[in-house]
Amino acid sequence: MNDIANRKYSFSWDLLGDLKKGRPNLGDTTRVEVYRLMQFCFRDVLEETYGTEKADKLFYDAGFLAGTHFYNHVIGKTTDLGEFVRKLQDALRDMSIGVLRVEEEDLAHGRLLLTVSEDLDCSGLPELSYEICTYDEGFISALLESFSGLKFRVKEIDCWCTGDRTCRFEATVVADPVAA
Amino acid sequence: MTVLSDLLKALAAGQVPAQVPPDCEYKEEVGELIAYLAELAHYLRAMTEGDLAVPLARRGPLAGALKGLHANLRHLTWQTQQVAAGDFAQRVDFLGAFSTAFNSMVGALAQAREDLTNKNRELATAYEELKSAEAQLLQQEKMASIGQLAAGIAHEINNPMGFIQSNLGTLKNYGETLKTYFDATDQLAAQCPETVRVTLTQQRNDLDLEFLFEDLPTLISESVSGAKRVRDIVQALKSFSHVDEAEVQQINLNECIESTIATTENTLRAKATVVREYGELPAIECRPHLLSQLFLNLLLNAAHAIATQGEIRVTTRREGDFIIAAVSDTGCGIAPEIVGRIFEPFFTTKPVGQGTGLGLSVAYDIVKKHGGKIDVESTVGTGTTFTIRLPIKAVADQPISTS
Incomplete structure (x- = not known):
């Protein structure tokens, strides 16, 4: 069991720091390679330590945590799907994360099909035989849950790494939240 | 080698053979x-024919690029559905010139809807x-109409x-004279022979x-009182029809109200504390005696609405080219079902003989004649506020009416 009471790395938005103050010359952006260097090194170490399945779950959960904070601090509360998508598209584009599209929307039946082009995590990666954007899956899941109040399971079904040029995510409402 | 060469030539020409x-x-x-x-061709053909539901399981750069285009088209479909549902903030950021055209169209739709909403609002207003x-x-x-009728009635009743x-005054004098004569004959009768005295007493x-x-003075007094009451009603009718009009003058409304309060102070003091909240006012163009009458009616009305002890609040203020005056009371209030009738002549809730039912209709008429407006707000059990809005200057096309 983890010692929850004495956690060292509990995340809060303030931990992102005051970039204007801290980086007056270099600014608030960095190169994509740096981001990927950190992400894929993390992935390597985590996989080696915990195995592939556990590493993927850790990335999904980290994405979920990031998505929850991202919704609260960047998107903001809204109940209109059109407005939510628009705000999310703008934020993802403005922060150079990716280009979001809604391919299919059937919230009445708890299903959404989203695509992200020029994805920060994977676009331009060598072809692999599997989808790699597990962090994005958790991130999108948290965004949808924060917006709708419903638990979503998000699965990437197409990825740059599988030869596609657009990452495609299928989001489905989970009847049993434990399964999410 | 020839077969492969022919096949490659066919493929280069865009012909995909059905089999090897x-x-x-x-x-x-x-x-x-x-x-x-063949799969790519099928996928493309479906897309060309507008069927965006056909999936492409294949992967790879070529399939991926086509699926990217497919995703954009499906996103465009979703955006169009959103616009159809009234979300005019949707904007297309791909497909070049089409995006510009689409966005212009959505912008025009949004403008048209806003114009239509404004027009509807204007029409409703x-x-x-x-x-x-x-x-x-x-x-x-x-x-x-009622004013004309009242003027006619006042005129017809005034003469008789x-x-x-x-x-009645003469009759009272006659009665007193007769009584004097009767008393004198009574004294003389005492000196008459008994038979005469008995006969006179018998007749008396x-x-x-x-x-x-004994009854005659009472009858005459009651008739005089009744006649006075008729005269008061006629006077009120004359006020209502404005048979008597005074000259237009410039006065300070606060002073006008204050002098009206002074004239009726005894009645008001018995029922309420009068609170004054006078604002700085410019001189108002009006017929002063009519405005005195207006405030007198409202103040008495307020006092009558208070059962035991309450408060009457008089406020004035300037609002642009108008003066706003309000008379509030903490009285019994007016029931919602009769509030629309209170300015009607002869409408009263007071018992018979205690109100002519002309006070508020006279007030209404005075305000209208000054080109103003009178409003009432009332809550049963809490009180009533009459708010009057009077123009500071009688404008040329709406002078203070004289009839």
Whole structure:
């Protein structure tokens, strides 16, 4: 069991720091390679330590945590799907994360099909035989849950790494939240 | 080699054979290529025909690029559905010139909807104003008709009332003279022979003269009182029809109200504390005695509404080219079902004989004649506020009416 009471790395938005103050010359952006260097090194170490399945779950959960904070601090509360998508598209584009599209929307039946082009995590990666954007899956899941109040399971079904040029995510409402 | 060469030429020309030609080298690889191209062709054909539901399971850079285009088209479909549902903030940021055209169209739709909403709002406002104007017109016509009728009645009643009151005074004198004469004859009768005295006493008793002389002053007094009441009503009718008009003057409304309060202070003091909240006011163009009458009626009305002890609050303030004056009381309030009738002449909730039912209709008429407006807000059990809005200057096209 983890010692929850004495956690060292509990995340809060303030931990992102005051970039204007801290980086007056270099600014608030960095190169994509740096981001990927950190992400894929993390992935390597985590996989080696915990195995592939556990590493993927850790990335999904980290994405979920990031998505929850991202919704609260960047998107903001809204109940209109059109407005939510628009705000999310703008934020993802403005922060150079990716280009979001809604391919299919059937919230009445708890299903959404989203695509992200020029994805920060994977676009331009060598072809692999599997989808790699597990962090994005958790991130999108948290965004949808924060917006709708419903638990979503998000699965990437197409990825740059599988030869596609657009990452495609299928989001489905989970009847049993434990399964999410 | 010839077979493979022919196949490659056909593929380069865009022709995908249905199956691998016999005797073809690399049969398996060529078969895979043909199957891949056939799937892409099927996918493209469906997209060309507008069927965006056909999936493409194949992966790879070529399939991926097509799926990217497919995703954009499906996103465009979703955006169009959003626009159809009224979300005019949707903007397309791909597909070049089409995006510009689409965004312009959505912008124009948004503008058209806003224009339509504004027009609808303007129409609704105009309709409400029209209804209000119609109601005011009807009310004015009704008041004007009743005003004419009141003036006629006042005139017709005034003439007979003149001689009735005069005759009652004479009749009272006659009664007193007769009583003097009767008392004198009574004294003389004492000196007459008994037979005469008995006869006179008998006749006096038969005619009940004692009671007659006792009752006569009461009858005359009651008639004088009744005649006075008729005269008061006629006077109120004259005020209502404005038979008597004074000259237009410039006065300070606060002073006008203060002098009106002074004239009725005893009545007001018995029922309420009068609180004054006077604002800085410019001189107002008006007929002062009519405005005094207006505030007198409102103040008395407020006092009558208070059962034991309460508060009457008088406030004034300037609002642009108008003066706003309000008279509030903490009285019994007016029931919602009769609030619409309180300005009607002869409408009263007071017991018979205690109110003419002309006070508020006179007030209404005075305000209208000054080109102003009077409103009432009332809550049963809490109190009533009459708010008057009077123009500071009588404008040229709406001078203070004289009839």
